[in-house]
Structures are given as structure tokens and as C-alpha cells.
Amino acid sequence: MEFGFPWWLRVEHFLNIIFLSFLVRSGIEILGTYPKLYRSQHTVPGTAWSQFTVQRAAKHKYYTVGGEYDDYSPRISLPGRGLLGLGRYWHFITVTGFVTSWVIYIVLLFGTGQWRRYIPTSLDTFVQAGRDMVSYLAFVVPEAADGAPFNAIQQLSYGFVFLVLTPLVILTGVFQSPAVANYFSRITRMLGGRQVIRTVHFLCMIGYIVFTVIHVAMVILHGYGYETSKIVFGHTDLPVAGGVVFTIGLALVVLLHVIATRWTLAEGRAVEKLHNIVVRPWTNLLYHLPARMHYDRDNVSGKDVVLKNTTQNFRGSGRPPETPEYLALMANGYEDDYVLEIGGYVERPMSLTIRELRELAEGHSQTTLHHCVQGFTSIGKWRGISVSDLLDLAGPLPGATDVVFMSFQDMGRDDALYEGGTYYESTPMIEARMPQTLIAFDLNDEGEIPAKNGAPVRLRTETSTGFRNLKWLERIEVVNRYDIIVEGRGGYFEDVDFYDRNQLI
CATH class of the missing domain: 1.10.287 (Helix Hairpins)
Known part of the structure; x- marks a missing residue:
């Protein structure tokens, strides 16, 4: 058959230049916020097989993974300056176009017999x-x-x-x-x-x-003109014109990158809106994939390293609260003094101690993989009670749509890396009702959760990235709308940075 260079192949070639260049630059931005690669799921500090940074992990017992960011130049990464949320937005916007284009290309390739090329x-x-x-x-x-x-x-x-x-x-x-x-x-x-x-x-x-x-x-x-004439016109008859047109096209791609980078750095929320239009419709479908892990005790982070306490290898991120109230709870061992309040848009507001949470949990546990948005992972066995069971006890009123979780942590006070504000997260009811969305009070059968991992009680949302797994939980509120809380985006990092509330990818 005559292969040639049909119009759809030439269009796909140009689109791929745009998509791949955006994917690479936004991918570098994502890599820069955790520029280390590991062979093991447990990402124990110091065990990376490769890293792309001269920065060292903090030696303090409590530190934030955000402090390991490497600030790549906007000339290299999109958008640059360590803006992970915006880098993720561009990556997923581009992925949508790239995968759609590739599927169309494969269909046309096999449908026309061009696969033989x-x-x-x-x-x-x-x-x-x-x-x-x-x-x-x-x-x-x-x-x-x-x-x-x-x-x-x-x-x-x-x-x-x-x-x-x-x-x-x-x-x-x-x-x-x-x-x-x-x-x-x-x-x-x-x-x-x-x-x-x-x-x-x-x-x-x-x-x-x-x-x-x-x-x-x-x-x-x-032969530059000879080859570019093929991809511009579909033949080799106009090498000079082909070279000129293709070079102009490459210049336009570079200009597109410059515009995208400057626009993103100046108008991050506009990029967020574009992301929500392009990406949200298909990522929302993932809410229908409730977590169902198949990990066991032998997979737990730390089991492959000789340690007395396996929780030592479960990565933490962030500094515990420093209020007198929380420090007193820590000093007294939490058990007798801590109370979890559940209220808001419910029939039966309640307060539960850790002892009562243990009794309600009836020994329930799950061994799951933690996905930090920066890139690190750890596997842990969590004991706790599902949020769905707690909601059944509290009885959400008709019209309740979301569940808000509030932490003892104030970011500006407790973690100078970020600006002030109470750390909170919210989940749509469908995510809160997932069977492995958990209020946890024990990690790896140690009898408690360490302070660095969110003691005394924390949230586990196993279908979301790590920052939404709120630590140092103080209160749960059921609401009929989340968009009137603080900045209305559904969580601390969603409000002050460029992170999507939908963190299923």
C-alpha cells in the first residue's frame, strides 16, 4: 500500500510536539517537589537510588516534606518556582489531550492500514x-x-x-x-x-x-527541508517552504510555553478553573472506585528493616500542634483527656473518647498505602472506625453533602514553612462513606499513633493523596455546603495554594 503522510498523521505530529513538551516541563515541576527516586514503597530517608537535588532532608524529628522542594527555573519546568499544584494542573490538562490524541491516532492507524509503517x-x-x-x-x-x-x-x-x-x-x-x-x-x-x-x-x-x-x-x-516538507505538506516537493513553515510552527510552540508559564505564575486560579473544566469530569468517575487494598502485615513500612518500632519508617510530614491544650494531651498520653467532637448538620451531636472509639471500632483494621502528593509512600496498618459508621451514629440531616475535618494544627504557628490558618479538610459525602475512609487511633499495632503521624487521632482517606489525610484531628462537622468555609475551596492547601480538592489522581 502507499503509506504517504495523510493529513491526520501530520496534525497528530504537531499536537504531539505540544503535548509532549508540556508533559515534560510539568513533569519536571512535579519531580522537583520530591526529587528522589526509590526502589521500595517505604521511601526511608537516605535510601533513594537517585536524586536530583543538593538539598538534604531536615534532621529535626518533625519536619515538612515541603522543605525538600527544589525550586527549578520556569525556563525548565512549568510553571517553575516549586508550585506543585499548578504543575499537576498542567500535567493533567495535557494528559487529557495527549491520551485522547493517542487513542484517535491508534484507531486511524489500524483503521487505514497505516500500522504497517x-x-x-x-x-x-x-x-x-x-x-x-x-x-x-x-x-x-x-x-x-x-x-x-x-x-x-x-x-x-x-x-x-x-x-x-x-x-x-x-x-x-x-x-x-x-x-x-x-x-x-x-x-x-x-x-x-x-x-x-x-x-x-x-x-x-x-x-x-x-x-x-x-x-x-x-x-x-x-535534510531538514526535505523531511519537514513531508510533515507540513505530505510530500517532498517544497523543501524550502516546508522548512520555513515548520520552523515557524516550532517558534509558535515556544511562544505557547512562554505564554502558559507567565499566565500561570500571574493567574494561578485561572489555570485552576481550566483544569476543573477539562480534568474534573473524568476524575470524578474515580469516586466509584472505593479503596480495597490487599496489603498485609509483612508489607508494613519498617518490616524490611531491623527496627524495634516499625512506625519509625512510616514517613511523617509536618510539625505537631504546639498549643498548651495539645501539649497537655500529649503529656497525659491522650487516652483519658482526648475527646473527638462530631457535630454540625446532624441529628445527634456527640463527643467520643479514644476508649469509646476503640469500643465502637471492634478491632477493625486496614493495611494501606499512603500516597503523599509530593511523591513519597509508606505502608501502614491502621486501627480505627470508619467515618461511615460514625456518620450513622450521628445521623446526617437531609441535605448534608460534605464532611469537614478540623485539626489542632495552626500552620503559621506550628509550621513556619506555611502561612497561618487552622488546618482543615473536607470530603464529599461519597468519599466520606467509602469503607476505608477511617478515623484511626493506632498505627502498626503499637497501641497509638506517633505524634509525627497525627496522634492521637487522624483521618485516613485512602483514595486521596496524603495532605488530605488530616492529622491531629480535633473535630468533625457535617455540612450542607463546603464552599462558604474560609476561602471556599474545601481545605487548607486548597485555599492557600493550588491544590485540587479532588485528589484521586
Whole structure:
């Protein structure tokens, strides 16, 4: 068949330049906020196999992972300056376009028979690819195969990128979603675990960069005007015009990056609105994937290291509250003095001690994977009572839509890295009612939760990223709307930074 360069292939080529460049830059922004890669799910400090920062983790017993950010330049990352929330917004906006474009491309590729341009139909192609490599090393451009648009090594490399590397980067991206990774936890473990998946995703990014560099070099080697004429006009008859038009197109892509970066740094909330329009409709579908972990005691962070206390290896982030009230609770061991208040839009407001929570929990526990939004993970066994059971006891009134959780922690007072304000989070009722949304009072059968991990009681929302798993829980309020609380975005980081309340990805 005549392969040629049909219009849809040329459009997809240009879109991929935009999507991949935005994905790489926003991906670098995300990596910069936890620039370390691990082989183990437990991300014990000092065990990273690779890191991209000269900063060292704080030696203080209590520290915030946000202090490990590396502030990459806006010339490299999107948007730069350690703005993880905005980097995530751009990554997921671009992912939406990238995956949609790739699916359309694959359908057209196989629907028109053009798949043969990338998939060899004979083993001779691999033999010829070896000969072509020798020719390139001798600075001789190999000829295209008879009736094909590429030589053998080009065919195999393009086929690898479109049919192997791209599905792999999509798969590893999907399984970094807390909702997906925890719902399909057996598959997550088969893939090597969250940190191996994160590493492979990073290596995919490196693969795209290496391919792009080689691809550009090959275009120049084969003849810039000749090759760009193919992708602009679908033929080689106008090499000068093809080179000019394609170069202008690349300049426009660069301009698009400059505009996006400056707009994001100046109008972060506008990017947030764009994200909510493009991304929210499909991420909301993940609320129908309630967590159902399949981890056991042997997976708990610390079990693979000789330690007396396995909770030592469960990463903490943030400084405990420093109010006299909380310090007195800590000094007295919490058990007799702590009271969890449940109120708001309910029929039966109540106050529960830890002892009463233990009795209501009836020994319930769950061993789950914690997904920090920055990137670290830990596995822990939590004992507690489901939020759904507590709601049944309190009896939400008709019209109740959300559950608000308030912490003893005041960020400006307790953690100088951030501005002041009571730390709080909220969940839509569907998330609060998930079976593994838990009020926890024990970690790893130690009889309590350590202060660094949220003592005496904390929230576990296993389908969300870590910052929404509120620590040092003081009170629960059922409400009929969350958008009138503080800044109306549903939580502390949602209000003061650029984090989405929907943290299922």
C-alpha cells in the first residue's frame, strides 16, 4: 500500500510536539517537589537510588516534606518556582489531550492500514535495522525500504515510541493515582509497587527526551527541508517552504510555553478553573472506585528493616500542634483527656473518647498505602472506625453533602514553612462513606499513633493523596455546603495554594 503522510498523521505530529513538551516541563515541576527516586514503597530517608537535588532532608524529628522542594527555573519546568499544584494542573490538562490524541491516532492507524509503517511484517526488518545502524555510524544515510516511508531502524524506533513507550507511560501514570493504585492494589504490586512505577514513569520521560534529540538529529541529517516538507505538506516537493513553515510552527510552540508559564505564575486560579473544566469530569468517575487494598502485615513500612518500632519508617510530614491544650494531651498520653467532637448538620451531636472509639471500632483494621502528593509512600496498618459508621451514629440531616475535618494544627504557628490558618479538610459525602475512609487511633499495632503521624487521632482517606489525610484531628462537622468555609475551596492547601480538592489522581 502507499503509506504517504495523510493529513491526520501530520496534525497528530504537531499536537504531539505540544503535548509532549508540556508533559515534560510539568513533569519536571512535579519531580522537583520530591526529587528522589526509590526502589521500595517505604521511601526511608537516605535510601533513594537517585536524586536530583543538593538539598538534604531536615534532621529535626518533625519536619515538612515541603522543605525538600527544589525550586527549578520556569525556563525548565512549568510553571517553575516549586508550585506543585499548578504543575499537576498542567500535567493533567495535557494528559487529557495527549491520551485522547493517542487513542484517535491508534484507531486511524489500524483503521487505514497505516500500522504497517511502524510494525514490521518480516524478521528481515530487524536484520536490516542492524545494517542501517552500521550505516549511520559510518555517517551514511541508509535508504528507505521499498514502498516504505522509513528505513528499518526508523520504523522500529517510531513503532517503539508509539506502540510501546506511550502505552507504558500512560499505564505508569494511571497507577500513580491513589484511587486506581489502591483499587487495583494487586496489579500495583505486580508492577513493582508505587515507587517502581514512579521510577519507570520518569524513565519514560527520559526516553521521550532521548528520542526527540535523536529524531531532530536525524531530520537534520536526512535534510531538514526535505523531511519537514513531508510533515507540513505530505510530500517532498517544497523543501524550502516546508522548512520555513515548520520552523515557524516550532517558534509558535515556544511562544505557547512562554505564554502558559507567565499566565500561570500571574493567574494561578485561572489555570485552576481550566483544569476543573477539562480534568474534573473524568476524575470524578474515580469516586466509584472505593479503596480495597490487599496489603498485609509483612508489607508494613519498617518490616524490611531491623527496627524495634516499625512506625519509625512510616514517613511523617509536618510539625505537631504546639498549643498548651495539645501539649497537655500529649503529656497525659491522650487516652483519658482526648475527646473527638462530631457535630454540625446532624441529628445527634456527640463527643467520643479514644476508649469509646476503640469500643465502637471492634478491632477493625486496614493495611494501606499512603500516597503523599509530593511523591513519597509508606505502608501502614491502621486501627480505627470508619467515618461511615460514625456518620450513622450521628445521623446526617437531609441535605448534608460534605464532611469537614478540623485539626489542632495552626500552620503559621506550628509550621513556619506555611502561612497561618487552622488546618482543615473536607470530603464529599461519597468519599466520606467509602469503607476505608477511617478515623484511626493506632498505627502498626503499637497501641497509638506517633505524634509525627497525627496522634492521637487522624483521618485516613485512602483514595486521596496524603495532605488530605488530616492529622491531629480535633473535630468533625457535617455540612450542607463546603464552599462558604474560609476561602471556599474545601481545605487548607486548597485555599492557600493550588491544590485540587479532588485528589484521586
